[in-house]
Amino acid sequence: MAEWKDEAEKTLDPADEAGWAELRALGHRMLDGIFDHVQGVRQGPVWREMPGESRLRLESEGVPHAGEGAAAAYESFVRDVLPYGIGNAHPRFWGWVMGSGTPVGMLAEMLAAGMNPNVGGFNDSAMMVEEQVIRWMAELMGMPEGTSGLLTSGGSMANLIGLAVGRHARASFDVRGEGLKSGPPLRVYGSTETHSWLKKALELMGMGRVSLCSVGVDQGYRMKIGEVKEAIAADRAAGIVPLCIVGTAGTVNTGATDDLAAIADLCAAEGLWFHIDGAFGALAYWSERLRPALTGMERADSLAFDLHKWGYLPYDVGCVLVRDAEAYRAAFATGASYLNAMERGPAAGGIRFAERTPELSRGFRALKVWMSFKAQGVDSITELVEQNVEQARYLAARVARELELELAAEVPLNLVCFRYRGASDAENQEILQRVQERGISVPSSTVLEGRFAIRVANTNHRSRREDFDALADAVIAIGREVVGERR
Amino acid sequence: MAEWKDEAEKTLDPADEAGWAELRALGHRMLDGIFDHVQGVRQGPVWREMPGESRLRLESEGVPHAGEGAAAAYESFVRDVLPYGIGNAHPRFWGWVMGSGTPVGMLAEMLAAGMNPNVGGFNDSAMMVEEQVIRWMAELMGMPEGTSGLLTSGGSMANLIGLAVGRHARASFDVRGEGLKSGPPLRVYGSTETHSWLKKALELMGMGRVSLCSVGVDQGYRMKIGEVKEAIAADRAAGIVPLCIVGTAGTVNTGATDDLAAIADLCAAEGLWFHIDGAFGALAYWSERLRPALTGMERADSLAFDLHKWGYLPYDVGCVLVRDAEAYRAAFATGASYLNAMERGPAAGGIRFAERTPELSRGFRALKVWMSFKAQGVDSITELVEQNVEQARYLAARVARELELELAAEVPLNLVCFRYRGASDAENQEILQRVQERGISVPSSTVLEGRFAIRVANTNHRSRREDFDALADAVIAIGREVVGERR
Numbered sequence: 001m002a003e004w005k006d007e008a009e010k011t012l013d014p015a016d017e018a019g020w021a022e023l024r025a026l027g028h029r030m031l032d033g034i035f036d037h038v039q040g041v042r043q044g045p046v047w048r049e050m051p052g053e054s055r056l057r058l059e060s061e062g063v064p065h066a067g068e069g070a071a072a073a074y075e076s077f078v079r080d081v082l083p084y085g086i087g088n089a090h091p092r093f094w095g096w097v098m099g100s101g102t103p104v105g106m107l108a109e110m111l112a113a114g115m116n117p118n119v120g121g122f123n124d125s126a127m128m129v130e131e132q133v134i135r136w137m138a139e140l141m142g143m144p145e146g147t148s149g150l151l152t153s154g155g156s157m158a159n160l161i162g163l164a165v166g167r168h169a170r171a172s173f174d175v176r177g178e179g180l181k182s183g184p185p186l187r188v189y190g191s192t193e194t195h196s197w198l199k200k201a202l203e204l205m206g207m208g209r210v211s212l213c214s215v216g217v218d219q220g221y222r223m224k225i226g227e228v229k230e231a232i233a234a235d236r237a238a239g240i241v242p243l244c245i246v247g248t249a250g251t252v253n254t255g256a257t258d259d260l261a262a263i264a265d266l267c268a269a270e271g272l273w274f275h276i277d278g279a280f281g282a283l284a285y286w287s288e289r290l291r292p293a294l295t296g297m298e299r300a301d302s303l304a305f306d307l308h309k310w311g312y313l314p315y316d317v318g319c320v321l322v323r324d325a326e327a328y329r330a331a332f333a334t335g336a337s338y339l340n341a342m343e344r345g346p347a348a349g350g351i352r353f354a355e356r357t358p359e360l361s362r363g364f365r366a367l368k369v370w371m372s373f374k375a376q377g378v379d380s381i382t383e384l385v386e387q388n389v390e391q392a393r394y395l396a397a398r399v400a401r402e403l404e405l406e407l408a409a410e411v412p413l414n415l416v417c418f419r420y421r422g423a424s425d426a427e428n429q430e431i432l433q434r435v436q437e438r439g440i441s442v443p444s445s446t447v448l449e450g451r452f453a454i455r456v457a458n459t460n461h462r463s464r465r466e467d468f469d470a471l472a473d474a475v476i477a478i479g480r481e482v483v484g485e486r487r
Numbered sequence: 488m489a490e491w492k493d494e495a496e497k498t499l500d501p502a503d504e505a506g507w508a509e510l511r512a513l514g515h516r517m518l519d520g521i522f523d524h525v526q527g528v529r530q531g532p533v534w535r536e537m538p539g540e541s542r543l544r545l546e547s548e549g550v551p552h553a554g555e556g557a558a559a560a561y562e563s564f565v566r567d568v569l570p571y572g573i574g575n576a577h578p579r580f581w582g583w584v585m586g587s588g589t590p591v592g593m594l595a596e597m598l599a600a601g602m603n604p605n606v607g608g609f610n611d612s613a614m615m616v617e618e619q620v621i622r623w624m625a626e627l628m629g630m631p632e633g634t635s636g637l638l639t640s641g642g643s644m645a646n647l648i649g650l651a652v653g654r655h656a657r658a659s660f661d662v663r664g665e666g667l668k669s670g671p672p673l674r675v676y677g678s679t680e681t682h683s684w685l686k687k688a689l690e691l692m693g694m695g696r697v698s699l700c701s702v703g704v705d706q707g708y709r710m711k712i713g714e715v716k717e718a719i720a721a722d723r724a725a726g727i728v729p730l731c732i733v734g735t736a737g738t739v740n741t742g743a744t745d746d747l748a749a750i751a752d753l754c755a756a757e758g759l760w761f762h763i764d765g766a767f768g769a770l771a772y773w774s775e776r777l778r779p780a781l782t783g784m785e786r787a788d789s790l791a792f793d794l795h796k797w798g799y800l801p802y803d804v805g806c807v808l809v810r811d812a813e814a815y816r817a818a819f820a821t822g823a824s825y826l827n828a829m830e831r832g833p834a835a836g837g838i839r840f841a842e843r844t845p846e847l848s849r850g851f852r853a854l855k856v857w858m859s860f861k862a863q864g865v866d867s868i869t870e871l872v873e874q875n876v877e878q879a880r881y882l883a884a885r886v887a888r889e890l891e892l893e894l895a896a897e898v899p900l901n902l903v904c905f906r907y908r909g910a911s912d913a914e915n916q917e918i919l920q921r922v923q924e925r926g927i928s929v930p931s932s933t934v935l936e937g938r939f940a941i942r943v944a945n946t947n948h949r950s951r952r953e954d955f956d957a958l959a960d961a962v963i964a965i966g967r968e969v970v971g972e973r974r
Contacts, residue, residue, distance in 0.1 A: 068864075
């Protein structure tokens with residue numbers, strides 16, 4: 001490096017017009033290829049095991065020091081990667097709670113990556129798009145003007161942020177400066193059905209699982225309000241500071257929603273932070289017909305939800321909303337002077353998104369939300385949310401009608417838990433595995449009151465009622481097969 | 488909802504063949520549009536202020552309940568968003584430390600969003616792609632086989648995770664279960680030049696800023712090793728448990744790299760966790776010529792870096808590597824049974840990425856890394872890293888030659904801090920603002936030893952030496968202009 005290189009400087013862009021034309025042509029081929037894939041997804045199996053040779057290549061190929069070119073890399077993708085996904089884009093995928101994505105969302109991701117801003121909050125359009133999306137979200141969730149928020153990588157980060165704001169706002173000592181050792185022990189309350197993000201967040205936040213009070217649930221898997229009240233009183237008596245109640249809109253096991261209005265009342269009476277994990281359930285609030293079951297959600301101090309689940313957007317994008325913008329700012333703001341020095345130009349003004357998250361650099365995940373909302377309209381998304389609930393009820397009704405099937409829980413929303421009747425847990429698990437392996441459908445499973453259940457979580461905009469019948473048919477047929485093998 | 492809808496079920500996919508053809512055609516138009524944008528980026532200004540009408544639309548348009556169609560949404564993007572980014576894709580953008588992105592990375596993002604897997608770690612190809620990328624990264628960073636890791640939204644999350652693993656591994660009490668209140672106070676050491684992520688992480692982790700010991704730096708902005716040693720001894724004497732030393736490979740102010748080998752020795756001697764923030768600097772390790780300055784990096788217990796900076800990939804993607812895979816697992820694993828129940832099918836086997844992060848659902852950000860590496864080769868990326876350093880030295884030499892300019896710090900890597908000589912801080916700031924506002928170039932600024940400096944951070948694969956001359960020319964011309972206005 002003593003001498004400057006004399007040769008032309010390099011770039012990762014194509015070297016000349018011909019190179020640009022070639023890459024652009026490849027891009028058009030890719031676009032057609034991925035459109036073919038999405039458009040034809042119904043015709044293929046939901047899931048298929050990766051063949052050994054693809055697996056071997058992904059396990060054994062060394063660092064690619066020399067490039068093979070974009071066309072060859074794309075061929076590898078088409079051969080070894082694209083066909084062997086988890087299957088969540090398929091109309092008969094209802095495993096865990098996943099999103100199916102849309103072609104509009106996919107195109108927006110291409111545009112976002114081509115424009116490629118760092119949405120840390122500069123004086124630029126991408127920052128304004130994210131802020132607009134947050135405003136729209138706040139309005140849709142019934143939260144007041146001035147609500148602050150952020151798009152995140154997903155629900156767990158959104159939940160973590162909401163909880164961190166609540167901790168700072170309600171701890172009554174300087175958590176950021178002095179740390180947890182300087183104050184009394186803190187307590188957070190959530191039902192036993194609360195998603196595992198809460199334990200993980202409390203661990204990371206240094207509070208430990210000891211700071212979690214797991215409250216029992218009623219027969220509908222909803223938090224017992226009386227039990228929370230008692231726990232708060234006992235904690236106060238013991239010198240533990242009650243900090244926050246976490247309500248859930250749509251539990252992961254059965255789709256239950258806590259009595260959010262009752263929790264809001266309790267938080268108001270006791271001076272606690274009210275955080276809601278609405279990972280998928282929160283979007284039901286957009287529907288006038290479904291909203292009554294979520295009354296009180298709009299009273300959250302902080303609300304976390306995903307858009308890559310029931311918002312039908314490609315991974316990843318979640319959102320946190322915080323009612324008190326100043327409390328939010330106070331919990332994260334650092335006042336990094338190098339970002340604030342300028343009165344004009346790209347560093348002037350702007351919203352310091354980095355003051356709302358542990359992150360600094362941020363991708364333009366707002367664009368896919370913005371374009372999807374504008375292109376398809378929020379009403380069409382809401383109609384599909386309603387349709388997913390109707391389909392879940394349709395499946396539940398079918399299960400209830402079939403002598404060989406039985407429901408394992410109530411169906412308050414879009415989740416259906418059921419079993420092949422008269423089969424053991426192991427046999428029901430075997431039935432589920434065959435349904436998955438044969439590429440018919442991918443539900444997942446859960447355990448309710450100690451018993452295994454096949455679990456259908458429907459956040460899929462491609463599903464039709466016939467797809468749920470196909471699942472029921474398959475479980476019956478394979479159930480007979482598995483039980484028949486018993487002898 | 489008492490009755491099932493009789494009409495055809497809806498979807499967010501196009502309704503029929505004609506609809507698919509129309510959307511696909513729009514996709515091709517978008518692809519051409521964004522290719523035109525990227526290919527022509529050099530011809531436009533680096534940054535331009537958003538016009539009032541675009542700003543107004545983004546500030547005032549309400550929730551789009553009815554959709555306007557994808558074509559109209561795209562027109563809005565082209566009109567109001569695309570031209571008014573922060574400018575980081577432009578060859579004369581060197582503000583903060585940002586990435587410029589590549590067209591191959593952009594196409595990979597489209598494919599990732601079209602396939603749309605949830606890379607939580609199932610029995611699928613996307614999980615294997617991410618694991619392969621992590622293996623490649625470990626090898627490139629000189630870390631041993633068996634090193635664990637994760638792709639993250641960026642360096643701050645990667646750093647947070649590394650620190651959290653270190654805390655769990657070295658705290659000598661059960662942080663996850665019992666929380667910080669159950670053990671002695673902990674201390675983390677980093678230089679005064681350590682990036683602000685560290686304070687933010689300690690705050691979130693409940694340790695408070697009080698747990699940070701900020702160590703002084705020498706004239707080259709490198710951590711004073713003797714001072715760390717003394718601080719550790721004093722802390723031990725005071726009953727504080729030394730936990731971790733954070734070394735930096737490439738500080739944000741000047742590009743300095745701590746004496747990583749000396750820190751590694753010290754950590755080994757004292758039993759401390761050795762974490763390195765290599766947000767951009769770590770990638771210099773890939774170059775044989777630059778590597779000597781980073782000797783010791785391969786000895787890190789955990790190493791965090793970005794690929795959307797010096798890896799030239801679109802936002803967002805960072806990486807954390809952890810040498811001791813078991814320590815990593817122990818710090819985050821939850822053993823969520825609903826993910827592990829199956830012996831076959833999509834939930835069998837797999838790597839539980841969710842056990843390496845506070846997150847659960849995860850996007851397919853691995854694909855752009857994998858395709859970029861395969862298509863362009865790691866060696867070409869490394870050559871561009873070297874070129875960026877050469878260009879920084881070229882600018883530094885030009886600054887040193889010009890009577891009207893002066894260097895504000897040494898140039899150990901790819902950052903150049905300089906001033907218009909004989910101008911005040913306010914005047915230098917005015918010069919920078921005019922350079923930015925006129926769309927000539929976007930450097931950012933910093934303060935070194937109490938004085939304002941224009942700061943060029945070069946992680947841009949599109950820059951040429953002529954671009955740095957254009958900046959120097961502009962600073963001289965505008966410097967004369969600003970100083971001339973003094974009278």
